[in-house]
Amino acid sequence: MISNQQSLNLSAFMDIYDIVVPKDNMLRQINDLVDFSFVQVELQHRYCLDNGRNAVPPIRMFKYLLLKSIFDVSDADVVERSKYDMSFKYFLDMAPEDEVINSSSLTKFRKLRLKDVNLLDILIQKTMKIALEKEIIKSSAIIVDATHTKARFNQLSPKEILMQKSKLLRKSVYKIDEKMKDKFPPKT
Incomplete structure (x- = not known):
């Protein structure tokens, strides 16, 4: 079940992000300047709105996958790093003391919510386009999708x-x- 209401983080420790995540941090800039509500809109029809237990917000799950893509790490590594990397927790809109997801949740998210393989690519491209337009990321590299290359x-x-x-x-x-x-x- 996905909630239609936005949650408000009332942690007493939220101010720590102002100390440990600098204003020029790429993840902070992306999080502050990019409106990720388009993810909610794109994925809302893939969740039940009135039945079942509450799901991890799709925006957070997408952000995990975006981190995985940006830093080229495995599911397990991105979840592990989000336990101690405060810039990751800030980017994921988590309180510093919040527990992270189980890495298997990312696989389930991809299989159940992103059945259309192109959807994840579209969402990541849209995010990167916004980040490039706002000059958060200055790209001089060519990104090659090696999905269908031989191992x-x-x-x-x-x-x-x-x-x-x-x-x-x-x-x-x-x-x-x-x-x-x-x-x-x-x-x-």
């Missing part, structure tokens, strides 16, 4: 490589001379 453990066997190369060789030869089809041995 080391997924390499082809030597036999499969030879079969691919043979196929490419045949195609190249056939482009030059179609009569060679009769002269080549049968395909394996």
Whole structure:
């Protein structure tokens, strides 16, 4: 269940953020300048509004994934770091003494709430666009999505490589001379 009401953090320790998270901190600037309510709007239809237990706010869950993306860490690492990194807690709109989520909640959030794989990319792109427009982030790098690249453990066997190369060789030869089809041995 997702609540329609915004929660107000009444912790006595909220002032500590003014001491330990400087005004020029990137996460503080993003949090202060970017209105993340668009996440709530985009994901609201994926939650029940009147049944079940209260869910972790979708904005906070999205911010965990955004931190994961910005700092290139695993689910477990982003949750662990949010236990002690006050800039993370500030960014997540948590009181300093608040407990963090279980890292498995991020997996469940992605699978249940972000079924459309492109939704997370759209939300992150929208956030980064806002951050770039407000000059919080000055990008000089090219970001490449490597989702569909081959990993080391997924390499082809030597036999499969030879079969691919043979196929490419045949195609190249056939482009030059179609009569060679009769002269080549049968395909394996």
